[in-house]
Amino acid sequence: MRITTLSLLPTITYLFYSSVYAQLELDQDPKLDRYCGFNWLEANTYCRTACPSGLDGDCPVSPSGREQSCFQGAGCFNRMETLSWTGVVAILFDADEHMKNHQVTVTTSTTASGSGNDNEDNTAANDVTPTAALMNKKQETALEQTLISTLQSLLNEKLYLASLEVKTQSYDRPCVEAVFPAVWERGDPSKLALDVTMRMTARYIPNSFTVYTDSDLGDVFISGLGKAQAATVSNLKNANPFFNAMTGIAAVPEEDLAESPSAMPSSSPTRDFDQVFQTKIDPTPTGSNGIIFSIKTPKGAPSVLIMGMKFITNFEGVLEYEVYSKLGSWKNFVGRTSDFDLIASGQVTGKGPKTWVDIIQGDHTGTIADGNETSTVNYVGWKNVQVLGDGGERSFYFTTTKTFLNEDRTAIPILFSSPLDSEAETLRQYGMVSTNNELELYEGDGVLDYPWPTDPNGKSPYYRRPRGPIIAFNYDRAPCVPNVNFTGWPCPYVQRTRIPTRNPTRKPTKTPTRPPTRQPTWKPTLEPTITPTAAIASNATKIANMTIDNNQSDEIQGQERPADTDTSSPSKDGSGATSTIFVASKWHSTLFVSLLLAFT
Numbered sequence: 001m002r003i004t005t006l007s008l009l010p011t012i013t014y015l016f017y018s019s020v021y022a023q024l025e026l027d028q029d030p031k032l033d034r035y036c037g038f039n040w041l042e043a044n045t046y047c048r049t050a051c052p053s054g055l056d057g058d059c060p061v062s063p064s065g066r067e068q069s070c071f072q073g074a075g076c077f078n079r080m081e082t083l084s085w086t087g088v089v090a091i092l093f094d095a096d097e098h099m100k101n102h103q104v105t106v107t108t109s110t111t112a113s114g115s116g117n118d119n120e121d122n123t124a125a126n127d128v129t130p131t132a133a134l135m136n137k138k139q140e141t142a143l144e145q146t147l148i149s150t151l152q153s154l155l156n157e158k159l160y161l162a163s164l165e166v167k168t169q170s171y172d173r174p175c176v177e178a179v180f181p182a183v184w185e186r187g188d189p190s191k192l193a194l195d196v197t198m199r200m201t202a203r204y205i206p207n208s209f210t211v212y213t214d215s216d217l218g219d220v221f222i223s224g225l226g227k228a229q230a231a232t233v234s235n236l237k238n239a240n241p242f243f244n245a246m247t248g249i250a251a252v253p254e255e256d257l258a259e260s261p262s263a264m265p266s267s268s269p270t271r272d273f274d275q276v277f278q279t280k281i282d283p284t285p286t287g288s289n290g291i292i293f294s295i296k297t298p299k300g301a302p303s304v305l306i307m308g309m310k311f312i313t314n315f316e317g318v319l320e321y322e323v324y325s326k327l328g329s330w331k332n333f334v335g336r337t338s339d340f341d342l343i344a345s346g347q348v349t350g351k352g353p354k355t356w357v358d359i360i361q362g363d364h365t366g367t368i369a370d371g372n373e374t375s376t377v378n379y380v381g382w383k384n385v386q387v388l389g390d391g392g393e394r395s396f397y398f399t400t401t402k403t404f405l406n407e408d409r410t411a412i413p414i415l416f417s418s419p420l421d422s423e424a425e426t427l428r429q430y431g432m433v434s435t436n437n438e439l440e441l442y443e444g445d446g447v448l449d450y451p452w453p454t455d456p457n458g459k460s461p462y463y464r465r466p467r468g469p470i471i472a473f474n475y476d477r478a479p480c481v482p483n484v485n486f487t488g489w490p491c492p493y494v495q496r497t498r499i500p501t502r503n504p505t506r507k508p509t510k511t512p513t514r515p516p517t518r519q520p521t522w523k524p525t526l527e528p529t530i531t532p533t534a535a536i537a538s539n540a541t542k543i544a545n546m547t548i549d550n551n552q553s554d555e556i557q558g559q560e561r562p563a564d565t566d567t568s569s570p571s572k573d574g575s576g577a578t579s580t581i582f583v584a585s586k587w588h589s590t591l592f593v594s595l596l597l598a599f600t
Contacts, residue, residue, distance in 0.1 A: 035074035038066065047076035047205055049152070050160055063423045080203040082162070085218040086254045088176050088195050089147075089225075091236075092184070093132075095192040097245035102133040132171055132192060135242060140166040142240040143196070150232045151224045159202040159212070159220060167197040175257040184250065191247070197254065212283050215253075219280055222251045227420060227431075273481070274307075278472030279417075279434050279441065281312060281354060285470060287413030290399025290452065292330050293444030293469045295387060302485050303389040304438050308382060308474035309359045311398065312415040315350035319412045320366070320403040323359065323396060325385050330395035331428075334445065334463070335454030340397060346379040353415060356472060368403060386479070387439070389487030398471075399450055416446055417468035424466055428458060433468045438477045443468045 031052040036059035037043030051058040051070035059068035135143065144164045152161050173195045177186045186193050202217050225232065229249055236243040297304060309323065324340035326333070333339050344359050347366035351357055361382040367374050387394045400412045420431040420443065430443040443466040445455075453462050478484040480491035 030072060033074055033077040034070055034072055035076050036060065036068045036070055037074070038068055040071045040074065043071040043074040044076065047074065047080070047160070050076075063425070076205065077203075079205050080160070081206055081212075082201060082203050083159070083212055083214050083217040084199065084201045085214050085221065086167070086197065086199045087218055087221065087251045088173075088254055088257065089143075089198050089249065089251045090176060090180065090184075090186075091143075091194040091196065091243070091246060092186075092248040092250075093192045093194065093245045094247055095190050098192055099132055101244065102242065104131060104133045132194075134169050134171075135166070135194075135196075139240050139242045140169075142242075143236065144198075146232065146235045146239050147198075147225075150228050150235055151221065159204045159217065162201045162203050164198055164200045167199055169194060169196045171195070173257075176252065179252050179256045180250070184248070198251075216283055218253050222253075223280075225249065225251050273476050273478050275438070275475055275477050276472060277434070277436060277439050277441070277475060278310065278356075279468070279470050281356075282415070282417040282468075282470055284418075285312070285314075285353060285415040286418060286446070286464075286467070287314065287415040288446045288448045288464065289411045289450045290397065290414055290447040291416050291444055291467060291469055292334065292395065292397040292447060292452075293471075294330055294393050294395045294442050295473070296391060296393045296440045296442070297387055297389050297438060297487075298435070298440060299391050301389050301438055301487075302478060303392065303480065303487055303489055303491075304387050305384055305476040305479035306387060306394070306473055307384050307476060308361065309344065309398075310356040310472035310474075311359070312353060312355075312470045313350040313357060313400075313413060314353040314415060315406065315412045316352050318347055318349055318404055320347050320401045321345065321359065321399065322401060323382075323398050325394060325396050327388070327392075327394055329393055330397065330444070333395070335452050337397075337451065340395075341383075341385075342380055343383040343385055344380055346381060350412070386489045388489055389485075392487070397447075397452065398469075399447060399452065402450055411450065415470050417470060419443070419466045420468060426465065428465060430466045431468075439473070439475070441469065441471070 031054070034051045034054050035043045035047050036049040036051050037046065049058075049060060049068075054070055054072065056067070056069045059070055061067055144166060148161050148164050172186070172193050176195045177193070180186055185191065200217065200221060204212055206212070232249055233243075233246055236246055236249075295306075311321075313319065321344070322342060323344035324337060325343045326340045346360055346364075348357050348360065359382055364379050364381045366377045366379060368377055385394065398414060400414060402411065404412060406412060417433070419425055420433070421429065424431075433441045433443055435441065446464040446467040448462040448464065453460055455463055458465075480486040483492060486492065
């Protein structure tokens with residue numbers, strides 16, 4: 001049998017579509033590859049929302065009111081990868097109201113022993129304990145479906161939530177309470193928490209810019225649940241009466257739990273004054289020349305000192321940056337560089353879209369090549385700036401310059417995130433990106449040019465809003481120690497003092513510590529020898545006779561003989577020794593004789 005080219009056309013067509021557009025295999029369920037879009041190409045490109053039913057009504061409507069359709073064979077399923085994550089979803093109830101409608105009793109048996117006699121029977125007692133009912137299968141399904149539908153509307157451009165399944169449930173697990181923020185007040189007896197362990201799976205299409213991990217899936221789920229908390233509470237109350245007394249919902253990773261805490265836990269560790277505040281690295285970022293945004297301190301929180309910054313860029317090479325800042329809001333100051341202070345500038349090397357780049361404090365000089373010539377440029381480095389406490393705000397404008405460019409001569413981008421609320425695109429609605437005990441980080445505007453242009457009416461084509469900064473700060477959470485709760489600036493001066501020591505510090509010593517020395521004497525410490533040697537005696541006699549002769553030759557009593565009249569005469573004693581005697585004035589001769597007698 002001859003096989004013609006025409007007869008191979010269906011097979012070739014199938015192979016082409018199955019390889020290029022990732023169509024399903026012949027034995028796969030067609031429902032797996034139905035996705036929404038404005039046309040088939042968009043459904044195949046983005047694979048944002050699945051519609052297994054095949055109905056257009058299951059597809060979302062765009063913010064502009066444009067309806068989408070459900071397309072069969074969108075070519076999405078076989079290009080997707082599966083992620084899984086397990087966490088604990090805490091559902092908070094008003095305790096009294098929830099117990100009133102969903103209370104059950106638990107009976108436990110205990111054995112009460114008698115006096116200890118062997119012939120005395122033990123008696124059994126029943127303890128009846130009221131408690132809240134757990135969810136039944138119908139209520140679990142309501143929770144699963146509500147969470148999927150609520151979260152999928154927020155995540156349709158990142159992940160497709162394939163399933164969400166309840167694994168276990170119990171009330172007020174201590175290990176869960178230990179990792180929840182204090183603001184939830186789980187220890188309040190007026191509140192009741194149902195801790196539900198859930199396993200979630202999701203699918204997405206990886207590419208060179210978008211790569212998720214299981215941990216990323218958990219982060220997306222936790223943040224999405226936080227953003228949609230009010231809507232989720234409302235939807236659950238409408239889904240099943242079991243949730244009527246519900247007041248809040250949140251989630252934590254199961255891996256953060258410690259199921260068996262010690263009976264006597266150690267005291268809470270103190271936090272160091274130097275802290276790091278950083279956002280998650282968005283696996284699907286966007287970016288441009290720069291971004292302007294603001295940070296605030298929570299109400300009642302102290303002032304903090306910002307001491308450094310980190311950022312993300314997809315560029316791997318040398319770039320030049322500038323950071324401007326001002327106290328207060330940046331709104332109505334866009335493009336007005338003169339109203340900001342230049343607090344940082346320098347050159348750093350980009351490390352790609354997954355690695356933080358530090359702004360270096362000591363980055364004060366750099367080099368720029370212009371053809372064959374190289375010049376030195378001076379930079380600011382980094383200057384610490386404060387954020388006032390009790391709701392104080394500080395704005396930052398962070399940008400790359402045009403000194404260094406990409407190979408295609410385009411600007412080196414700083415990466416940031418898409419809007420938290422997809423419906424807020426182009427609107428001046430700025431949500432909170434991240435927060436901790438000392439700082440709150442808010443969305444801002446992406447800037448598409450350098451230097452940044454003014455935008456008085458919010459219609460400049462060089463801005464994209466809102467955008468979330470992918471940023472990290474090094475900061476001192478208590479710069480005004482010992483006034484750790486001070487909310488102003490500068491810090492009040494407090495003179496450093498020492499705690500006074502007790503008086504006396506040591507017992508006094510006896511007086512005196514050492515015995516005093518004796519008074520000096522005029523007598524020589526060494527007595528002269530009693531009998532001088534013969535030679536010394538002979539010399540002494542001659543000196544004495546010569547002294548007498550000199551005294552008699554003085555014409556004036558008490559007049560000294562001049563120094564140039566000194567004479568000398570050699571002599572030999574019986575032992576053959578020669579003595580040289582200097583004849584001077586009367587007192588010179590006497591002194592010489594005394595010294596000779598003393599040291600002989």
